[in-house]
Amino acid sequence: MSFKLNEKIKFPKWPIYDENEIKYLTDVIKSGKWWCGFPGMHEGEHVWSFQEEFAKFQEASHCIAVFNGTVAIESALMALDIGLGDEVIVSDYTFVASASAVVATNAVPIFCDIDRETLVMDVNKIENLITKNTKAIIAVHLAGNPVEMDALMEIANKFNLHVIEDCAHAHGSRYKGKRVGNWGDAGTFSFQASKVLTGGEGGAVICKSKDLADKIYSYSDCGRIINGYGYKHDTYGTNYRMSEYQAAVLRAQLQKFPTQHELRNKNANYLTKQLNQIDGIKVMKPTPGTTELGWYIYPIVFEPEKFNGLTKSQFYKKLKYAGIPTDDNYPPLHNLDCFKNIKLRKGINYSNSNWGGTKSDNNNFPVVSDIYDNSVEFPHEVLLANKDELDNIVKFIKSMKETN
Numbered sequence: 202m203s204f205k206l207n208e209k210i211k212f213p214k215w216p217i218y219d220e221n222e223i224k225y226l227t228d229v230i231k232s233g234k235w236w237c238g239f240p241g242m243h244e245g246e247h248v249w250s251f252q253e254e255f256a257k258f259q260e261a262s263h264c265i266a267v268f269n270g271t272v273a274i275e276s277a278l279m280a281l282d283i284g285l286g287d288e289v290i291v292s293d294y295t296f297v298a299s300a301s302a303v304v305a306t307n308a309v310p311i312f313c314d315i316d317r318e319t320l321v322m323d324v325n326k327i328e329n330l331i332t333k334n335t336k337a338i339i340a341v342h343l344a345g346n347p348v349e350m351d352a353l354m355e356i357a358n359k360f361n362l363h364v365i366e367d368c369a370h371a372h373g374s375r376y377k378g379k380r381v382g383n384w385g386d387a388g389t390f391s392f393q394a395s396k397v398l399t400g401g402e403g404g405a406v407i408c409k410s411k412d413l414a415d416k417i418y419s420y421s422d423c424g425r426i427i428n429g430y431g432y433k434h435d436t437y438g439t440n441y442r443m444s445e446y447q448a449a450v451l452r453a454q455l456q457k458f459p460t461q462h463e464l465r466n467k468n469a470n471y472l473t474k475q476l477n478q479i480d481g482i483k484v485m486k487p488t489p490g491t492t493e494l495g496w497y498i499y500p501i502v503f504e505p506e507k508f509n510g511l512t513k514s515q516f517y518k519k520l521k522y523a524g525i526p527t528d529d530n531y532p533p534l535h536n537l538d539c540f541k542n543i544k545l546r547k548g549i550n551y552s553n554s555n556w557g558g559t560k561s562d563n564n565n566f567p568v569v570s571d572i573y574d575n576s577v578e579f580p581h582e583v584l585l586a587n588k589d590e591l592d593n594i595v596k597f598i599k600s601m602k603e604t605n
């Protein structure tokens with residue numbers, strides 16, 4: 202195999218910033234207003250402005266900024282009154298946070314297998330998982346690819362279930378013309394360092410209902426009421442407020458987002474056309490009905506027998522050796538130690554879940570287990586590269602078929 206490609210391949214580093222981020226951050230420091238305060242007593246203005254700007258971008262009625270994407274999910278669940286004795290259906294193929302946020306509320310996550318082509322929750326498998334205890338579904342738009350939201354909402358309405366969209370990967374994605382996060386009761390976002398919109402850490406919840414927005418706000422700001430007295434704590438709440446530093450950086454990043462988003466889309470389309478011509482490679486398929494895709498990661502599935510029996514770890518090793526940035530894909534949740542060996546909350550009954558011990562057997566989650574074993578993924582900065590770099594990836598993957 203030719204490793205000459207090594208010297209040629211140069212990918213952009215992430216995050217990308219300029220004087221604007223530095224100016225916004227410095228302004229916060231110089232202002233002396235290092236926290237956002239609360240409604241009725243604003244201190245810094247960046248958090249409040251970011252909430253408005255992000256709501257506008259995501260075409261949402263309300264946005265509540267919090268300090269990460271995990272607590273964004275937890276805040277939405279708590280505001281929807283999900284808790285002890287409740288079950289929440291979650292995709293099995295996601296970062297642990299989509300399920301650990303459920304565990305944090307004392308509810309029980311139930312894992313749903315994925316669709317082989319789109320890699321997101323297979324909506325046809327949801328009904329079988331519904332029991333008398335099911336209260337909500339968390340739809341994870343993995344890699345920015347939307348879950349089939351119209352079909353999912355039909356099921357949710359039929360069984361009277363709440364829906365939270367975990368949009369941690371899906372800033373800017375649209376399904377059937379509507380931005381993700383606006384289909385269900387609430388949409389949650391992460392702005393952690395690897396995300397396409399980042400403040401290092403950060404999160405947000407968007408929603409349509411003013412009543413729900415007020416509850417989410419209250420839970421994430423110590424049980425305060427919008428415009429109420431700061432030491433009046435109406436309900437149980439905690440402190441998940443976003444900091445002014447995070448919001449300052451996020452406001453500068455949001456200005457850069459549309460250009461980067463457009464380039465990622467153009468490059469993803471180009472790369473997909475090239476890679477789909479390689480026998481033995483299949484790129485994640487946008488869910489039918491997708492009208493815009495956020496492309497947080499770029500997953501590909503390979504057939505080992507078409508690559509001389511190459512294993513996934515060998516595939517990754519070769520890409521890394523060639524200097525192509527890669528991203529480890531998520532181990533399916535049913536197989537994580539915390540679920541398989543049930544190392545979770547004290548006093549909660551997990552015995553009716555569809556995971557733990559032998560229930561975590563891969564045969565019970567056949568699609569995700571197969572996909573996990575035979576797929577690799579690239580981080581989104583690969584999609585910010587130029588055409589020559591993308592061509593090099595294609596050439597390199599083709600060359601992997603010839604040698605082992």
Ligand SMILES: Cc1ncc(COP(=O)(O)O)c(C=O)c1O
Nearest residue numbers: 269270271296298299369391393
């Ligand atoms: C699908 C998904 N949901 C939730 C989260 C949690 O976000 P955070 O890391 O900001 O807490 C992540 C983070 O990577 C994620 O990938």
